Each structure stands twice: as C-alpha cells, then as structure tokens.
Amino acid sequence: MKKSILFLLISSFSFVSCKKALKNVDDYFVKVETVDAIVQSDGSVLLKGKIISQGAAKLEYLGFCFSSDSNPKIQDNQIQINQLSGNTFETVVKGLSYDSVYYFRAWATNRYGYSLGKTIYLDSIQATPAVAPCSIDLNKVTIDGNQFYTFFNQTQYTNVDNNKVYTLSTYDGPTVTFTCGSPLTTGIFQTTTYTNPGPGFMKISFIFQTINTSLLDGSEIYVNINADGNYSVEVCDGKWKFTTSSNFTNPFKTHVILNK
C-alpha cells in the first residue's frame, strides 16, 4: 500500500504546473494598434496607440516608430513610451519635413517577442498657417504706424541663454532685435519684456534716435515657416511706451524674413 501511494504521488506530482500551449501562437505576443496620426496646428504630429492585449507575458517595452520607408521597423526613429493611460498611449513628434511622406507604427514587446500595429502614413505635413490680421510690405518696420523704414541688414547669433538673437538694421530708422525664446515654428508667438523669453515668446526691442525700448508683454507675433525654411515674422499691433509713464503710442508694425 505504501508503495502504491508513493508511485501515485510521484506520477501525479509530475502533472502539476502544466502550462498548456496556447492554441493560437499569435496570442503569446502583445496585440497593439496604431490608432491615429494627427497633424497639429504647429506642424507636429500626435500619435495615438492602443494595447489590445498584453499577450502571454508582461508588457516590456512599447512606443512608436516612423520612417519614410513604407515598412518602418521598431529601431527607426524609435520613441519609447513609459506610461500607459488605461490601455492607450500617445506622443507628439516634431520637426517633420513638409516634402516627405512619413509612415508611423505603434509597437510593443513582451518576452515572447514584438508586434507592430498597422502603418499610417502622412504626406505634406505642415502647420496651420498663422494668418496676420494686417498686410505689411516685406522688410518694412514702423514704430508709430506711419513712417515705414526698410531693413537692409540682418545678423544672428545665439546668446548665453541659448536664445537665437536676430538684429535687423534700417538706414535711417530703427534697429530691431528679435530674441527668440524657443526655436521658431509656424504659429502665434507673444511678445515679452524678459531678456530670456521662454518657449512661445519673443522679445522685440528697438533703438531709434533716443528711444531704446522693447515691446510690452502680450502683443501677437505671427510666424510662418517658408518653403525655403526661413521664417516669416509679422507684428501688426506691437505695443510700447516712450517712457514708463507715457500712454501707448502708435503701434509697432513689421514684416520681416528671419533666416534659418
């Protein structure tokens, strides 16, 4: 009897912890979906992905990849996502060229391997143009809304705060300096008086005769990236004060091309 129990125990123990193979081999892998690729107003692309199923093991890595090849691989412009929101994930891709076709895919891995979502492609990615509510001749500037001067010279450098600084001169009018708080993209920026403007802001200062000042906070600057990569910058209603106690003068206006 003892023997029979022993044999039964040994033989039955061996049937414990039997992990059956899954019927469909695809069920071992993560199932991931490329939900959408949406062009944003600033020309960036919002990518959305979704985990349909984690497969037979824990999720290890996930993200997006893209390339101008129609079959992007995980290693092509890899973007890793560290956090899921429920079972969805997203990211924003910037700096894509207007004249290329891009193919985007979501991807995910577990210890069994990787899987890729379907490919979504976008053509001619560009930002929504920032349309200025005025029409000013190119390379012109006025500080009082009446007398326009023509720019004849442009210099640029990067300052200690890593801001790009453009200085444009006129023959007999103001010298205007644009200090960009972030790389220029198509969109509406705002003026600020800070010397280190920050993303989305620009300090516009000018020197004319005895006037040495900058535009006040909150005036709108319309920036568009031209086909050649240079920036078209327009200001329709730049506010400034002659002295700290004076009221607003006539508006500062300009339309200029800043070189890339």
Add this chain to the structure above:
Amino acid sequence: LKKTILLLVIIVNSFSILSQNEYFLNVVHFRPTGELGFVMEPTNSLELGWQGSFSESDMRARVSGTYLFFKPRMSEFPTVTTNFNFVMQSSQRFNHYSQIHLNFGFDYALINTEKFTCFGGFDIIAGCQFLDFDYTSDFSTSSEKSYGALLVGLGGRVGSEYALSDSFALGLNVMRRYYLVTDPLAFLNGNQYNLSLIFTL
C-alpha cells in the same frame, strides 16, 4: 544515433534477462507545453521499448526510446534585442529541431487483475537534442547549430493495459516530461500520450 540505438538494445536485453519479456510499440502524440509549447507544434512519433510483466509482481521495470521531430509554430519568430534600452526587432528561424528520449523507469500496478492493470510510474529521461536555427537582425545573420546537446529529466506516468490474449495487450498511458537541455540551456516540458501495443514473448 547508431550509438544511441545500440545502447538502447543493450539495455533492453540486459533487463529482459531478469523478467518475463514484454515488448511494446507506442504510438506517441507529444504535446509540448511551457516555452517549448510556444515554439513547437505537437508532434507524432513511435516509441519502442521493453517492460517487465505485472503477472509476477506489482512492480516492473521499463526501458524505452523515441525520436521526436518538431515543426516550429511560425516560419519566423519575431524576436527582440535590446541595447541600453534601445529596442531592435530581429527574427529567428528554425531549420531543424528534434530530440531523442531514452526512458528508464518503474511502474507500480494500482489495480492488477488477470486482464486489466492500472498503474502509475516514473522515468528517468536521458537523451540528446539536435538544433539548427538562423538569427537575423539589422546588422547580421548568424546561424547556430547544436547537435547532440545532452538532455536529462524526469517523467511521471499513469496508464492502463488490457490483455487481449496471453501474448497481446493494448494500453493507454499519459506521461508528463520535464527535462533540462544543456545547449542552449533550457528547461523544457511536455505531455506525451501513448497508445501501446504490447507483445509478450
């Protein structure tokens, strides 16, 4: 392979001196489980062996051998390599995968009548594995061949047999196998379903 078969014949013959001879031919259906089940399809094979008879004792020795040839479940497995958290897709393709299992064990009859026996038992498994696969990444394609990697493990079995005559019986048994393969190092397992044709000489 020749050496393995020769070894099996020697072992079977040396055991057969000790007891009444029963030779069996198993029609095997092997279902890989765990990691092996992810990679390989279930396979069918034949198993040849010798076992003692329950007519003299409730315990019997048993020796058998089988060759398992596996087909991969995918023509190409999508694998991943990482380098400082940078993920790269790659692929693995199996060109050949097979194993030889030699089983040495004992069965104990839980029910033992003249016609019908029901038994449990265990085996010590030894054998070898033959593996050939290609690994392809963006940077290279490498081929790995591993012939004759050692395989050792244990198996548990339950089954029953029914004697159709003095010299012929039919049996069914189910065996669970756990075994370690040395190259590449892996702990594998699977379930083996056997339909036995047993001849008493």
